[in-house]
Amino acid sequence: MLDLDFSGRISAVRATFSDIAAVLDLPKLEREIGELEEQAVAPGLWDDPEAAQRVTSGLSHRKSRVAKLRGVESRLDDLEVLIELAEEADDEASAEEARRELADLETLVGDLEVQTMLSGEYDERAAVITIRSGAGGDDATDFAEMLLRMYLRWAEQHDYPTKVLDTSYAEGAGIKSATFEVDAPYAFGTLSVEAGTHRLARISPFGSADKRQTSFAGVEVIPLLEEATEVEVPETDIRVDVYRSSGPGGQSVNTTDSAVRITHLPTGIVVSMQNEKSQIQNRAAAMRVLQTRLLLLQREEEAAKKKELAGSITASWGDQIRSYFLYGQQLVKDLRTGHESSQPDAVFDGDLDGFIAAGIRWRSLKKD
Structure with missing residues (x-):
């Protein structure tokens, strides 16, 4: 029976x-x-x-x-x-x-x-994620590239459209930084719990002493706001630099100065874009992200919030949210929620749902 x-x-x-x-x-x-x-x-x-x-x-x-x-x-x-x-x-x-x-x-x-726990003002929006390498030399830039692939694989597994907006390659391994967009319902609310400093501990593939190396990378997550176009940015408040897009090792992938870097002089916010083929398209994309950041900053100041939505991320000791151990015990552990996985290869291949769900529940409990 x-x-x-x-x-x-x-x-x-x-x-x-x-x-x-x-x-x-x-x-x-x-x-x-x-x-x-x-x-x-x-x-x-x-x-x-x-x-x-x-x-x-x-x-x-x-x-x-x-x-x-x-x-x-x-x-x-x-x-x-x-x-x-x-x-x-x-x-x-x-x-x-x-x-x-x-x-x-x-x-x-x-x-x-x-x-259903994603009820924040911006949670239903698409997300713009920026990953920056921190302390740790070549290991840190390599780690930043590993995180970029991890998030893109996670999005791919969920059939979420992504678009890499800008990549700054390191002279050695990996990347200095990368910015990409995830265009899906509640992408910001879902991925915002990933914002913070991530720490990698492993035997460095870049050293000869077989010693454990600790490196860091920072993850920033902001919502993509349609109404950001309402923020007026006077031309006198920005500096626009144009340059040639480049790939790994500094090799040119574009024969014209199509990449754009916009610096907002009053706040020091810098946004770079090189994904599009034309300078006009890259400038428009950079302005949209800049306006989003300025709108968030404006609303936070008006509401007297103590911390920006993107968070204060130093990418070094003391404020890490998650540790990835690739030696000995082979473990990924979130330091806020306690959620962990003994399969770091799977995590780096995009298996993040458990960490994200635990983070959302943790955040919801903190608000109660």
């Missing part, structure tokens, strides 16, 4: 899912989809490319969320039918399929539950 008494677990999943659907307000999402679909087919939509992008992006994000919720709902119904059929036929293969499906649904609903 098959042991398929999953009624308690299924009831728990359904109860959690009902709470999630209520918080996310499924009927409201579907109404908004209808409104955005009407706007998307309106004549002259693309006369204003920025407004058109907001409409199409908003429509895509809402459709994705509704599809995920409806998909869970359907899979729960199908699971109960599968269990019933497995019991009637006394079929172990179907029973095993039901066990796997229930475990998958428990994980999926758990992830959705974490998303």
Whole structure:
């Protein structure tokens, strides 16, 4: 006789899912989809490319969320039918399929539950992430490149579109810094818990003494704000430098001065872009990120906040949020939540969901 008494677990999943659907307000999402679909087919939509992008992006994000919720709902119904059929036929293969499906649904609903904790002012926005190497020489620049790949792999596994906006290569190994965008619903709220200093301890591949080397990299996460264009930046407040885009080892990958670096003189904020082919496109992208940062700074000052959303990141001892040990014990451990993994290779290959979920829960508890 098959042991398929999953009624308690299924009831728990359904109860959690009902709470999630209520918080996310499924009927409201579907109404908004209808409104955005009407706007998307309106004549002259693309006369204003920025407004058109907001409409199409908003429509895509809402459709994705509704599809995920409806998909869970359907899979729960199908699971109960599968269990019933497995019991009637006394079929172990179907029973095993039901066990796997229930475990998958428990994980999926758990992830959705974490998303309901993302209720910050900017949490639903796309994210712009900047990684900077810190103390540690070649190991630090190599570590920064490892983190860049880790986050891009994580986004790829979730089918989140990414766009590398700027990369500054080190003279030796790795990168000095990189900036990239993740365009997905709640990308900022999800990835903002990754902001801070990350520490790597390993036997350095760049030294001959086989000694343990500790290096650091800083991760900054800011929301990409559409309304950032409302921030006026006088030409007298910025310095614009243009240069040739370059790849590893300083090799030119562009024969024209298309890369752009904008320095905001009153605040010292610097934004560089070299991803686009033209100087005009790179300047527009750099201005959007600069305006976002200035808008955040302006709102934080008005609200008398003590700390910027991006955080104060020194990329050195004393303020690290996570440690990666690649010698001896082979461990990745988050110092805030205690969440850890004994498979650092998997983590560096994008297996971050456990760390991110633990971080969001930790942050939510801190607010309560």
